[in-house]
Amino acid sequence: MTEYGFFLSCEEFTPRELIHQAERAQAAGFTRLAISDHFHPWNEAQGNSAFVWSMIGALSQTVDLPVTTLVTCPTVRLHPAVTAQAAATSSVLLEGRFTLGVGTGEALNEHVLGDRWPSYEERAEMLEEAVEVMRELFTGRQVSHRGPNYTVDNARLYTAPPGRLPILVSGFGPRAAATAARIGDGFVTMTPDADLIAVFRDAGGAGKPVVGGLKVCWSADREKAVDEVHRRWPTELLPGELAQLLPTPAHFEQASELVTREMVADAVTCGDDVEAHVEAVRAYERAGFDEVYVGQIGPDQDAFFDAYRDRVLPALRGAAADAHRPLETPEARMTGEGAPAPDERAEDGPESARTDSGQ
Structure with a gap:
């Protein structure tokens, strides 16, 4: 059965915001967390770059x-x-509940020590050797x-x-999928491509997990949500190898001029249509993601x-009736009417919103 996790973006949120999101994710019924590893954000609007290993400790x-x-x-960088x-x-620290996802990286994060940015072929070879070294060290x-x-x-x-x-x-392609099957304990890819997953399975990945995900923007105002995505994450829609080759957030901002608001509206699930959110996640299930x-x-x-918590995850897990009941209102939370038990909610206050100033 597919597990549903929450993705923590170190590029977009402060360390304290990320911790609060993790608490809310657990209370909402997500069963796993994933976290990005960046030295730089993709653009200035994102505005953060928390060190992933400090975050995992927290x-x-x-x-x-x-x-x-x-x-x-x-x-490269590490x-x-x-x-x-x-x-x-x-x-x-996580008592065995940690999984290391690895990839060949982006110049955006890896060039910062002044090293030459290798070709993809070189980076793939380096990654394979790095996995070998790490596995040897993990033995103690x-x-x-x-x-x-x-x-x-x-050492x-x-x-x-x-x-x-x-x-x-x-x-993201057949060669990488075959490599993942050969040297990895599972495969990470970010598009619901059943054919690519079949390549992974056929190359030796049968029985190994396939992991990935998507970004959405839940909002009562869909147009505002589209604007938010277009401002913060146009980089998700850049074509080809640009995401691996561009070295600075400024370069990504220039390249993002290729991405229109209409492209974002077509590609990213925005708004408060429960069925749209459910369908976006189920596309990954149908493709074979674990x-x-x-x-x-x-x-x-x-x-x-x-x-x-109240609608999308219950629908994904088959509780169709819960998917159509109204969202719990702040008034209901205050009176206790229809509110979940105290241990089902995050105990901290609302997460402080990021504003446009200073980004």
Whole structure:
């Protein structure tokens, strides 16, 4: 059965906002968390870039949900040995509920130390070697490795994972899917492409999880939601390899001029149509995904969590009657009429909204 998780965007929200979102996600009935790993946001409107490993440490002390990185690049900005140590510690803190998603990365995040940005073929080779190095280190044994891209000399993780630490490999085409099947414990991809998943399964991925997700903008005002997505996440619709090659948020803002408001309205689920949100998620189920992560774009996180708790997640899980009952109103929450039990709601106050100023 498909699991429904919530996606935490380190590019768009402050560390404290991310923690509050994780609490709300758990209270709303999401069963997993995924989190991005960025040094830079995609554009100035997003305006954040929290360090993912600090965030995972905080999450481990805040919620009980499993956490997956979607995705980390363990090849350029961080050496695979350092990534392995961070991942192992995360697994210990989360008591084995951590999964490491990895990919070949983007110049946006990986060029910051001044290294040459390799071709895709080079990056794919580097990723494969990095996975090999990390798996060796996860055993807790002393490791020496001398390969074409990385050297590890007498390294040992004294704080090793409590069990096997799954590594999911990201990709967007048939070659990457086949590589994920061969070296990964699962496959990460962000479009509901059943043919691509079939390639993964046929190449040796049968029985391994397929993981991905989508961004939405729940709002009572669909036009406002489309504007919000167009301002914050036009980068989701950039064509080809641009997302891997452009080095700065300023370059992404220039490229995003190619993305029209109409393109956003057609491609991203916006508004408060429950059936539209349910259908957007079910497209991933039908394609064969085992885990689907949903991220809410923009400041109106509380309305999103209320709607998904009361209507969207029940519909996805087959509770059709719950999908059509009215959203719980603030007045009902105050009087207790139709309100969930106290332990079903986040105890913190509403998440502070991000404003346009300073972004």
